[in-house]
Amino acid sequence: MHSLIIHMPGDTKRASNVATLRDTLPNAQIVDAVIGKDVMATGGCAPIAGSLYRPSYPFPLSPGEVGCFLSHRACWQKIVAQDWEWALIVEDDLSVDPTLWPDALHLIADHMTPDHFIRLPAKHREAAAATVAQFGEARLFLPRVPGLQTVAQVVGRAAAARLLASTETIDRPVDTFLQMHWIHGQTIHTILPNGASELTDALGGSTIQKKSGPHSKLERELKRAVYRAQVSAHRQHM
Template identity: 30%
Template sequence: MRQQLDGLGLDYEFFKATDASRGELAGVSRYDEAQALWKLGHPLSPGELGCFASHYRLWQLCASSGEPLVIMEDDISITPEFVQAFAHTGALIAQYHLIRLCGLVQRKRKRIRELGNGHQLIRYLKGPFGTQCYALSPQGARALLAHSQVWIDAVDMVLDAFWTHGLACYAIVPYHIRHDEPGVTPASLIGNSRFEQRRSLARRLRRKLTRMGDHLQRDWFNLWHRD
């Protein structure tokens, strides 16, 4: 990772990830297992909690420093063209606040503007999953922090739930970040298969109703949002 970033000529700093299995959630975790069980029908895994805590700490840093950040996970490959997308991000982040620079699945999108060098700013109508790389403004960080007083879902699902925190799901495409383990199921999807057989009928019905509510709110946001 260090070699890739040095080759791009970008300034960077590494931050140690939070390891929930080593008790590193103390002082940062806002996890409510009862609410997670109510909404999802299963608890978050230690890996999901550690990932959430790691990103949460960087949101805190972004908000307190007053400077935008590009947040990258370390299991990625970066192509040289990323420098162009990075430059576009710097010019746009104060206006759009949260810009995805990687996504794990293809989603329906709306083209917002042409950026040059073959890049476009788009807005996803449904979240693309993943937290491999995204840019965040201090205002965007404060919105995410305000929405994350209680943790009940995986962090990429929080980013994708734009109708809850008000940060529309913008992205600069094409992506120049590749997840090093293509085909791996996003963390936010694990629960759907891992716990499906363990859920009671009541929990499965409640989960279905919750998702229906989310879909309605997402569609309403997309209908009325002005780009």
């Protein structure tokens, strides 16, 4: 298995963790993160404001979110171009627990195919529609609704091609788009527990920042709740 670590060039705060990941993950290499504001400034990406699919995404995309999406697309393109069966894609704030991580890797080795997309989330927030397999403490399952965040996932070659074809234009963050299995046609599986955690705060905070006052924060939370309810109506099934 190959591993791709998304990392912003020149980010010294995360350099030490990236070095650890390169030593820990199988056949690891760095993929330079895309700087969203630069791509948008030069016209290299013109995202649509949340209106491409239903439900509409209620917030404008930030440059950081654009860069994150394009960074993941770059990894999908690499998987297809290299003709790999699949690859592990991680962000540079990932940390792995050596006692749990091997169980997750065992499930991946046994069940991953080029058609699969398997999430390795840091947060345990997904309810299972069906369990596929278990090894040790790790359980591979089909979530009713795929969770958010993209700290780690294994993406097959056919899955990558499928996602590339459906993201030539983007209108929402990559993790919210991945939830929309009824749009991109890719089944999303999850492994939990998996040993993955995020070191975001310890490494200087998120690279995708959105600041807002108390009133706008409340408005955002209300809009977010409505949007999530609409997404939750589209559940995955065996």
